[in-house]
Amino acid sequence: MKTLKTKGILFLSLAISSLIIQSCGGVPEDTSISAPSDKAFAVAEVLTLIAEENDITRTLYTKGIVGAGKKQGLKFDEDWQDDEIEAGPLPALFLRGISSDIRKSDVPLGLYLGSDFPINASNKFQGKQAELFEKIKSTEKPQHFYEEDQKLYTSMFADLAVAAPCVNCHNDHKNTTKTDWKLGDVMGATTWQYPSDSLSVKEAIGVINAYRNGTKAIYNAYLEEIAGFKIDSTKPQIGDKWPSKGFYLPTAEVFIDSVRQLASYKSLELLLGSKSVASN
Numbered sequence: 001m002k003t004l005k006t007k008g009i010l011f012l013s014l015a016i017s018s019l020i021i022q023s024c025g026g027v028p029e030d031t032s033i034s035a036p037s038d039k040a041f042a043v044a045e046v047l048t049l050i051a052e053e054n055d056i057t058r059t060l061y062t063k064g065i066v067g068a069g070k071k072q073g074l075k076f077d078e079d080w081q082d083d084e085i086e087a088g089p090l091p092a093l094f095l096r097g098i099s100s101d102i103r104k105s106d107v108p109l110g111l112y113l114g115s116d117f118p119i120n121a122s123n124k125f126q127g128k129q130a131e132l133f134e135k136i137k138s139t140e141k142p143q144h145f146y147e148e149d150q151k152l153y154t155s156m157f158a159d160l161a162v163a164a165p166c167v168n169c170h171n172d173h174k175n176t177t178k179t180d181w182k183l184g185d186v187m188g189a190t191t192w193q194y195p196s197d198s199l200s201v202k203e204a205i206g207v208i209n210a211y212r213n214g215t216k217a218i219y220n221a222y223l224e225e226i227a228g229f230k231i232d233s234t235k236p237q238i239g240d241k242w243p244s245k246g247f248y249l250p251t252a253e254v255f256i257d258s259v260r261q262l263a264s265y266k267s268l269e270l271l272l273g274s275k276s277v278a279s280n
């Protein structure tokens with residue numbers, strides 16, 4: 001059993017490295033995977049994959065950092081970047097941090113978190129997205145469509161109240177437009193956009209990396225904020241431990257590694273699946 005498992009892991013690692021090498025142009029003779037014209041994935045497939053990784057990141061941050069951290073005395077605030085406020089980003093602002101970092105990259109991927117009863121009025125869905133959000137609320141199923149006005153392929157995914165802090169904070173917030181959110185409610189949706197209907201393996205990897213770099217950037221911005229806290233006793237120890245174990249925070253690498261471990265198998269399946277699509 002053990003050798004089978006080891007072989008499996010070895011095979012998977014080889015498969016990943018070869019995909020990475022090929023998609024980075026390391027094997028120029030072999031154009032079956034890396035040719036720019038080789039559109040291996042439908043855009044909805046890639047946006048679904050990245051939305052799943054985002055769910056993992058968001059839940060890990062909300063439960064593992066915000067939920068557990070609050071019990072250790074860490075604070076989270078919408079004005080977390082103000083000098084006088086010693087706090088970390090709320091989950092929605094963590095997501096916005098990822099989204100603005102992606103916008104700065106050269107990957108044309110858009111990410112937006114909206115709702116029909118938002119705390120922040122600028123997060124209210126408009127037009128076609130508002131219409132399709134009604135469907136998402138009743139079915140909890142994603143919606144994939146072409147947004148004519150912006151000329152963007154768009155996928156929307158339900159954003160669920162997965163943890164008690166989601167519900168409590170929103171119900172009690174001074175700017176809330178709804179006070180009876182319950183656990184499990186569809187509180188909003190993440191909207192993802194991309195300008196073309198299909199992606200090559202290289203472009204798909206680009207999307208995954210842009211998202212992960214965004215996570216790293218906002219998480220590091222949070223750690224930098226902590227470094228600036230005035231009183232040393234309010235700074236958690238940063239290393240390989242999580243707040244569930246005490247007054248600790250994981251480093252960006254430890255945080256991203258956990259996301260990667262939870263998400264990679266699906267990413268790999270999609271990329272491996274593409275090999276047969278690409279060579280057909």
Ligand code: HEC
Pocket residue numbers: 058062066076078090091092093113114115117118119120121123159160161162163165166167169170173187188189
């Ligand atoms: C401690 C407070 C707090 C927690 C916890 C929290 N939120 Fe929010 N959330 C906010 C605030 C404040 C905003 C508005 C941020 C902004 O200015 O865009 C927001 C924004 C949102 C939005 C965009 C629409 C809107 O209300 O502006 C959604 C959807 C959302 N949160 C869902 C969730 C979910 C789901 C969770 C749990 C996984 C969660 N929130 C956890 C405070 C919180």
